[in-house]
Amino acid sequence: MLPAEGRSPVPETTYEQIRYDEPVPGVARITLAREDTRNAQDYQMLHELDEAFQRATLDDDVRVIILAADGPHFSSGHDLRNTATGADFEPHCMTGGYLQPGQAGGMANEEEFYLGMCWRWRNVPKPTIAQVQGKVIAGGLMLVWPCDLIVASEEATFADPTVALAVNGHEYHTHTWELGPRKAKEMLFRGSPLTAEECRQLGMINHVVARELLESFTLELAAEIAQRPSFGLKLAKMSVNGALEAQGQYNALRHAFALHQAAHANARAVFDGIPVDPSGIAVMRELARR
Numbered sequence: 001m002l003p004a005e006g007r008s009p010v011p012e013t014t015y016e017q018i019r020y021d022e023p024v025p026g027v028a029r030i031t032l033a034r035e036d037t038r039n040a041q042d043y044q045m046l047h048e049l050d051e052a053f054q055r056a057t058l059d060d061d062v063r064v065i066i067l068a069a070d071g072p073h074f075s076s077g078h079d080l081r082n083t084a085t086g087a088d089f090e091p092h093c094m095t096g097g098y099l100q101p102g103q104a105g106g107m108a109n110e111e112e113f114y115l116g117m118c119w120r121w122r123n124v125p126k127p128t129i130a131q132v133q134g135k136v137i138a139g140g141l142m143l144v145w146p147c148d149l150i151v152a153s154e155e156a157t158f159a160d161p162t163v164a165l166a167v168n169g170h171e172y173h174t175h176t177w178e179l180g181p182r183k184a185k186e187m188l189f190r191g192s193p194l195t196a197e198e199c200r201q202l203g204m205i206n207h208v209v210a211r212e213l214l215e216s217f218t219l220e221l222a223a224e225i226a227q228r229p230s231f232g233l234k235l236a237k238m239s240v241n242g243a244l245e246a247q248g249q250y251n252a253l254r255h256a257f258a259l260h261q262a263a264h265a266n267a268r269a270v271f272d273g274i275p276v277d278p279s280g281i282a283v284m285r286e287l288a289r290r
Contacts, residue, residue, distance in 0.1 A: 013055060017045040020052050024219055026063040026226030028056040032143075035071030040079035041139055046113045047089045049143075053121055063226040063233065065124065066218055067147055068131040074156070075140030077170075086112045093117060103265040114142060114171035115257050119250070122146035123241065125234045127225050131218040133211060135193070138162050142172040148237060150204065151218045152196040153211040158204075161191030166271070167263040173256030177249060178204045 013020075019031040030052045032039040039045075056065045069075060086098035086109050093116030097108035121128070122145075130147035136158045144150060144158075160169050168188070169175060175184035179194075179202050187194060199205045209217045225233070 013048075013051050015048045015052070017042075018048045018052055020055065022062070023066075024223045024226075026061065027066060027219065027222045028059065028062040028064075029066040029068055030056070032067075032069040032075065037079060038071060038073045038076035038135070039069050039140070040076045041143070042079040042082040043084040043086070043089065043109075043113050045079075046117055047092070050092050050117050050120065053124055057124055057126060060230075063126060063228070063230050064222040065126055065128045066131055066222050067128060067143065068215070068218070069133070071134070073134030074130075074132045074136045075143055076135065077137045077139035085109055093120065103261055103268070106264055107261045110171055110261070111257070114139075115253065118142050118146050118172040119253070125237065126230070127222075127233055127237060129218055129222055129225075131214060132156050132196075133214055135159070138170045142170055145172060145174050145178055149206045149221070150199075151207045151209065151214065151221065152199070152205050153214045154196060154208055155211060156196040156208075157193035158196075158199055159191065159193035160187055163188050164191055166267055168256060168259050171257055171260055173253055173260070174249065176252070177244060177247075178202075 015033075017032070017034050019033050021029050021031075023029050030049065032045070032049075034040060034045060053065065056062045085105070086095065091112060093112045095108045095112040095116060097104055098112070099105055100108065127149065128147040129149045129151060130144045132144060132150060132152040133156055134153075136144055136156065138160050141158060141160060160175070162169055175187060178184070179187060179199075183194075183202055194202075196205060196208045200208050207217065207221070
């Protein structure tokens with residue numbers, strides 16, 4: 001039963017690694033708040049992020065959601081120091097098996113926190129806008145790509161150098177849809193970053209703006225969209241996402257995810273968990289530094 005005033009129930013949550021605010025009417029903003037790690041994602045951050053998306057989804061006064069980040073860089077990717085498992089949190093994707101030995105447990109955790117949550121965010125029934133500055137590396141793309149629109153500052157760069165770690169790319173493998181097949185292959189094969197303007201020309205980014213205008217431009221865009229009927233926005237999003245699903249996007253994601261798990265198992269069996277190119281981690285750290 002809905003509350004007396006007719007609004008959907010909105011859970012009250014305390015966050016440690018993100019912030020949640022409503023900067024203008026109709027707009028919720030979720031901000032990654034681990035500037036000291038360049039917003040590297042451990043499982044706690046991803047769980048809080050998922051709860052915040054749920055909170056905005058349940059609030060009928062919210063029509064548009066912005067995903068932003070503190071500091072000079074949007075995200076340096078996965079936090080390699082993460083020691084948590086899915087057993088430490090209330091499951092949201094109902095994967096199970098988080099503590100199983102071998103690759104079974106590893107796959108269960110990545111299916112919960114990476115593939116599962118990214119797909120949930122991609123299907124939030126409200127428009128989402130990523131507000132991006134600085135570097136976006138590997139797992140950072142997994143936060144940006146589920147969003148419907150992307151606004152980036154002029155100096156922003158985007159990279160997935162994880163082939164150097166002997167895997168096929170990060171776990172939410174929508175590279176082909178975001179960049180086109182040939183540019184996706186080049187991003188993965190070379191690992192070098194693409195500029196915001198390159199990504200705009202490829203159709204991955206909607207707008208490139210000066211860094212000092214990033215927040216105000218994104219807020220104005222969100223506020224404009226929030227004037228539209230919420231049901232119309234929901235149906236428009238479902239229509240475009242449905243077209244991608246008709247192309248086989250979800251099946252392709254599952255296939256790439258399975259290959260990713262095979263790569264992890266191979267690294268454990270052959271390299272004792274060390275990638276075939278040990279410089280891979282050094283490359284990612286160098287890209288994240290500043």
